[in-house]
Amino acid sequence: METTQTSKSYLSTRVANLKPSGIRKFFDIVATMKDVISLGIGEPDFTTPLPILEAGVRSLHAGETHYTSNSGKIELRKALTQKWENLYGVSYHPEKEVLISVGGSEALYLACTAILNPGDEVIIPTPCFVAYQSEVLLAGGVPVEVPLKAEDNFDLKPAAIAAAITPRTKAILLGFPNNPTGAVASRETLIEIGKLAEKHDLIVMSDEIYDRLVYGVKHVCFPSLPGMRERTILLGGFSKDYAMTGWRIGFACAPEEILTGMLRVHQYTIMSAPTTAQDAATEALLKAETYVQDMVHEYDRRRQLIVSGFNQLGLKTVEPHGAFYAFPNVSISGMDEDTFANRLLSEERVAMVPGTAFGAGGEGYCRASYATAYEKIEQALERMEKFMRRLG
Ligand code: PMP
Numbered sequence: 001m002e003t004t005q006t007s008k009s010y011l012s013t014r015v016a017n018l019k020p021s022g023i024r025k026f027f028d029i030v031a032t033m034k035d036v037i038s039l040g041i042g043e044p045d046f047t048t049p050l051p052i053l054e055a056g057v058r059s060l061h062a063g064e065t066h067y068t069s070n071s072g073k074i075e076l077r078k079a080l081t082q083k084w085e086n087l088y089g090v091s092y093h094p095e096k097e098v099l100i101s102v103g104g105s106e107a108l109y110l111a112c113t114a115i116l117n118p119g120d121e122v123i124i125p126t127p128c129f130v131a132y133q134s135e136v137l138l139a140g141g142v143p144v145e146v147p148l149k150a151e152d153n154f155d156l157k158p159a160a161i162a163a164a165i166t167p168r169t170k171a172i173l174l175g176f177p178n179n180p181t182g183a184v185a186s187r188e189t190l191i192e193i194g195k196l197a198e199k200h201d202l203i204v205m206s207d208e209i210y211d212r213l214v215y216g217v218k219h220v221c222f223p224s225l226p227g228m229r230e231r232t233i234l235l236g237g238f239s240k241d242y243a244m245t246g247w248r249i250g251f252a253c254a255p256e257e258i259l260t261g262m263l264r265v266h267q268y269t270i271m272s273a274p275t276t277a278q279d280a281a282t283e284a285l286l287k288a289e290t291y292v293q294d295m296v297h298e299y300d301r302r303r304q305l306i307v308s309g310f311n312q313l314g315l316k317t318v319e320p321h322g323a324f325y326a327f328p329n330v331s332i333s334g335m336d337e338d339t340f341a342n343r344l345l346s347e348e349r350v351a352m353v354p355g356t357a358f359g360a361g362g363e364g365y366c367r368a369s370y371a372t373a374y375e376k377i378e379q380a381l382e383r384m385e386k387f388m389r390r391l392g
Contacts, residue, residue, distance in 0.1 A: 044239075071100065158196060184214055
């Protein structure tokens with residue numbers, strides 16, 4: 001029997017138009033190769049600290065194998081609000097203004113879905129986490145990229161944000177400490193952004209998933225700034241600070257009306273975040289502080305190694321003060337970021353992600369994660385030295 005060829009797609013236009021993540025594409029290639037030193041992965045190399053693991057196991061043995069409240073276990077929500085109050089002086093009502101999600105990723109999806117109408121614009125400083133533009137698009141919004149510049153240390157520029165505001169702007173999506181640049185936003189800058197949000201009545205989605213991973217500077221929690229709590233959706237998670245990527249726990253804190261909207265979406269799509277992982281996350285907040293400090297100390301050692309290593313190779317790197325990424329400028333090689341990353345991978349088996357995977361502003365740069373062992377970073381630098389020497 002003859003089959004009829006059809007060009008019809010069963011996918012919705014919204015999904016068909018989503019671009020695959022530039023990171024995934026790259027790592028599909030890496031996965032087929034041997035002896036690669038990966039500076040590409042955006043997750044801690046540390047295993048989750050033992051007390052947290054044990055709390056998960058205890059939870060299972062205690063028969064905690066059921067759904068929890070849609071918002072998440074109240075013990076976890078209380079421990080979380082306590083932490084943000086202690087660290088940053090911002091307080092949320094654990095019963096009405098907090099939601100435990102499946103990773104920060106789900107929290108971001110819920111935030112976009114809850115606040116965006118079709119055509120609403122969201123200003124996104126880039127380079128940024130690969131999901132931001134796609135989450136906005138999925139929710140029917142329009143991402144408006146504002147490229148940050150290396151000569152400004154990839155710092156937020158309130159004037160550039162102001163210039164991107166239109167009558168359709170609904171929100172600004174901030175991600176500091178930043179993936180992929182490692183930039184940390186200063187209090188003064190964030191206050192200026194807050195003034196813009198107030199003037200134009202905008203919501204600020206503030207992704208603070210790397211809040212504890214800062215080196216020699218203080219993290220400024222956006223909703224702790226004057227007047228900002230009422231217009232901010234605070235997004236965060238346990239993946240980075242506590243080395244818990246596989247447990248899939250994140251959260252959102254927001255004023256009751258917004259949080260209730262997000263909860264409605266969460267309730268129909270997820271029900272509740274995994275129970276075992278919620279118990280482990282509670283333990284993380286209550287018992288893992290020294291582990292966090294030890295990990296931060298080790299990241300800092302690696303950060304210094306990689307930044308000075310890159311600069312010595314002529315790959316100019318702005319000092320990153322947060323997260324676990326360095327963002328070297330590779331244009332001295334005479335290649336664009338894509339060619340550089342691909343040749344470095346095939347010739348020396350070192351993996352870095354081309355900066356353009358993170359949006360406009362990443363041209364000429366690659367992202368290197370230092371969430372990998374110190375010795376491996378040393379080896380990667382040796383291999384890169386050979387590579388750079390060959391280029392002349
Ligand atoms: N935000 C940023 C800035 C990230 O880098 C990531 C993970 N790479 C996430 C959110 C999502 O993390 P998770 O879903 O594991 O909490």
